[in-house]
Amino acid sequence: MLNEQPSRRPAVAAWAALLQVHAALVPELDAELRKACGLxxxxxxxxxxxxxxxxxxxxxxxEKVVLSRTRVSRLVAELESNGLLSRETNPDDGRSALVAISDLGRQRFREAAPHYLDGIERRLGAQAEPGELEAMAATLRKVLGATDLAPPRPRRR
Structure with missing residues (x-):
């Protein structure tokens, strides 16, 4: 079974393509955003x-940005030191912090958004028909929505 060709196992072929596209596009989008707007x-x-x-x-x-607890803490500290967000004590739970985008963060986000969206359109949108992209998105949402694969829901207190 491990020696089967990926074409005989469509799910494996799709998975491999998804990982390869992710590995190729994320560094390109990152470099483009850094060059265009420093983010x-x-x-x-x-x-x-x-x-x-x-x-x-x-x-x-x-959970939203799929980072470890340590990594999200470092990332929030970087963004906070650059004035792009703020951290406040959670009024509902004094042990946790709430993170919010600052006015400067919102401005920088809006400046970067066209570059981000254009980068996705050029790299993904130009390679497929709208119907193919809709089918891809629907399939990925279906996979994500599968009970055993869905990200944990935030707990309400």
Whole structure:
């Protein structure tokens, strides 16, 4: 079974292609964002989530951007020291912190967004028909939504 050709195992072939595309495109998008507006892709991802959701707990932010607890803490510290977000004590739970995008963070996010979106369109959108992209997105959402694969839901207190 391990010696089978990927073409005989469509799920394995799709998985391999997904990993290869991710490995190729993420560094390109990161370099493009750094050159165009001085933001690393990881910073952009954090600002994107905070702009969309508003203030959130560090643990919830870590789940959204798929980073370890240690890495999200370092990333938040970097963004905070650059004035792109703020950290406050959570009024509902004094043991945790809430992270929020600052006005400067929102401005830098909005400056970077066209470069990010254009980079995705050029690298992914130009390679497939709209229907193919819609099918790809639907399939990936279906996989993500599978009970045993879905990211943990934030706990309500």
């Amino acid at each position: 690393p892709l990881t910073w952009y991802d954090v600002l994107l989530e905070l702009d969309a959701a508003g203030p959130m707990r560090m643990s919830d932010l870590g």
